[in-house]
Amino acid sequence: DVKVTQSSRYLVKRTGEKVFLECVQDMDHENMFWYRQDPGLGLRLIYFSYDVKMKEKGDIPEGYSVSREKKERFSLILESASTNQTSMYLCASRTPSRHPENIQYFGAGTRLSVL
């Protein structure tokens, strides 16, 4: 079974802090994703990465950056946390690119509160 692990289930940070959310997958997947989930808005894609050191902006990249130094690890960085970044953050990886069906596997989520 694919395992996607997010380093923290809950985080509380202060406005202006730099925040790191870590995600590790164990299936050697090339593609990894970061979403945020807010009530009534569903899942919105922040950034995704299709290989080591490769990244692309999603629908809402403002205020975020990412790092993919190793294939198994994809980090989301909030450069200067703000209260409107309080949300549930979900990491996912997908079946290999050569696989015709794009199925995503999710971590348990990190609920971030910015005070």
Next chain:
Amino acid sequence: SQQGEEDPQALSIQEGENATMNCSYKTSINNLQWYRQNSGRGLVHLILIRSNEREKHSGRLRVTLDTSKKSSSLLITASRAADTASYFCATDTGTASKLTFGTGTRLQVTL
């Protein structure tokens, strides 16, 4: 932008009843998928239906796809309390490995 929109937003039924939720989308797709999310957890893939398929079954799940109407439905038969969760449709348009998720249907199954 949201490709998929689920309907209804919330659904409450009793154990043993069937639950039907619908998803509409806007553009051509390669496939459509349904995911489940238990409260406060990540999403879990349930079932995938390709654009050239009209119906698919998996256990108590039945998915239909009507590409002419750009819509899909998920039927859960003989619901159980453990089916209580949010259900999301996701569309794959073949663009850069991305999926686009809808806003979800919250299903409550009571004893």
